[in-house]
Amino acid sequence: MKLSNLIVQMMNEPSPIRQIMKMASRQNIINMGLNPDEIISYGGGWVGHHSPEELREEYLKICGDVNGFHESGKYSLTLGFEECRNAIAEMEKHLFGVNLDIKNIIVGQSSTQLAHDLLIALVNPGEKVLLFDPTYANYPGQIKMALQNVKIVRQRVLDTERWEYKDEKEMAEDFKELYEKEKPKIVFIPSPDNPSSQIFGDNFIKTMADICQEKNSFMVFDYAYKTQCFITPPKYFSWSPTDYPFMIAIHSNSKWGRGLGRRLGWMDADEEIINAMERVQQCSILCPDTLHQFTFTNYLKNNLENGRLKRYLEEIKKSYFEASKVTVNAIKEYLDMPCLIPQGGLYTLMKVNEDADKFVKRILKNTGVLFIPGKGFGDSLKEAVRISYGPHVENMDIIEEGFRRVAEYLEK
Ligand SMILES: Cc1ncc(COP(=O)(O)O)c(C=O)c1O
CATH class of the missing domain: 3.40.640.10 (Type I PLP-dependent aspartate aminotransferase-like (Major domain))
Structure with a gap:
């Protein structure tokens, strides 16, 4: 089958984010000997709050x-x-x-x-x-x-x-x-x-x-x-x-x-x-x-x-701000790696000081915690991971748990 040159070229350069998400698919997690229900993912680039x-x-x-x-x-x-x-x-x-x-x-x-x-x-x-x-x-x-x-x-x-x-x-x-x-x-x-x-x-x-x-x-x-x-x-x-x-x-x-x-x-x-x-x-x-x-x-x-829309947005914003603080505090407490202080949105970037692709795979296999390697966002993030608190905004307890697990593994 002869596909277009453009798409053939693009399929040969898959996005690193998609690749890691594939690696974290349910079947792959089982193949790694992990329980998919115990995975903690900081990978999701989406929001977890409810619609109005x-x-x-x-x-x-x-x-x-x-x-x-x-x-x-x-x-x-x-x-x-x-x-x-x-x-x-x-x-x-x-x-x-x-x-x-x-x-x-x-x-x-x-x-x-x-x-x-x-x-x-x-x-x-x-x-x-x-x-x-x-x-x-x-x-x-x-x-x-x-x-x-x-x-x-x-x-x-x-x-x-x-x-x-x-x-x-x-x-x-x-x-x-x-x-x-x-x-x-x-x-x-x-x-x-x-x-x-x-x-x-x-x-x-x-x-x-x-x-x-x-x-x-x-x-x-x-x-x-x-x-x-x-x-x-x-x-x-x-x-x-x-x-x-x-x-x-x-x-x-x-x-x-x-x-x-x-x-x-x-x-x-x-x-x-x-x-x-x-x-x-x-x-x-x-x-x-x-x-x-x-x-x-x-x-x-x-x-x-x-004013109902404004109030809704205010409330939602507060929840994400709170989730961002929980995330940054947990990183400080458990990992003490440099991270950016979010000014809005759903993410922080944590510097891991080693090749982030390898770091992410190692952490996933050994702890069941998923980060997104930074390379796909630009060369400046080759040694960094993106951490998303977006999906956890209605269940913030889980945020700390992931970092605790990673810290335990890294200390060993
Ligand atoms: C910066 C940015 N722009 C655009 C999008 C996609 O937006 P939409 O869902 O409207 O296609 C995203 C999704 O994560 C995003 O992070």
Whole structure:
């Protein structure tokens, strides 16, 4: 069978994260002589909290009604329903102070799909994309899959000696230098970040924005974890494409409302970019999901003005902040390895000072505890692991137990 050259090449470069997740599959765990029910995983890049009850009820209402269910089976407009885009504009204003017109919004299937389509809408062969190191592990594959002949350039943002993000001035200088040399067409900025859970500061972002504006590059904010921000939100969280037409923001229902498998994403951007995205979506997904748009729209209509959504998000944020503290404290108490203090999101990065691939396999085989090796997020994490507290937010006792087990093994 002759598959495409592109996919053959990509299948030969499997993601290290997928590989370790495969290694931790139930059957492999049994083959290793371990009990799958006793595995403690810090591997999951997902949230464990429950969706708002009011959202679940919206699904019930539609699915419990013959006409409602029938209606939810129709195609949506490629841009998404106007009502849904209006509700999103109101929500962005209410939660983050972002001023949006519905002309600045397109609804998609997820951030993953929107990022893929955006690459097609903005980048030509031969142009360059800037990613940080570390950064979200799916970007390089997505870029390769969407665009051939595109060079990825990396900016190191982690100081691996001090095990902290570089200060903003240094990051800004690094960016200026790299920009001058490589002139990337777009920059991907996940904030809060996966895997580091750091939030980029306003001064660094402003430096990038000035350069991107002057030189016609695009800044793509990936806001998958925007509602899980533990520090005072940076000012750019409320930037709008009407003020910054070269800025694009990608959002998703995956993480705020535990909609990972019931996904809906949206993007805000300048009208010209939205029009381009509409054309791409006609070919990629035709239209976003109707049922999820109906329920999300109704949910927002009923829970925005009365403050219920804000209260829900506050509560959820507090739980993740608490889980992050439990994680960092357990690392300090049991392993005393350097780790980043999360400023938002679901993760921390722990420096293990040896090849992390080997460390992860050894720890899994001997303790039944799963970490994610850092290499897939960038070279700066070859000797580090990503630890996720996201799945354990409703069962925080388990967090400490894993580190206790690892410490016991390492002491032996
Ligand atoms: C930074 C980042 N962006 C995007 C995604 C994917 O989002 P979605 O579920 O909307 O495709 C993830 C998922 O883990 C992520 O960590």
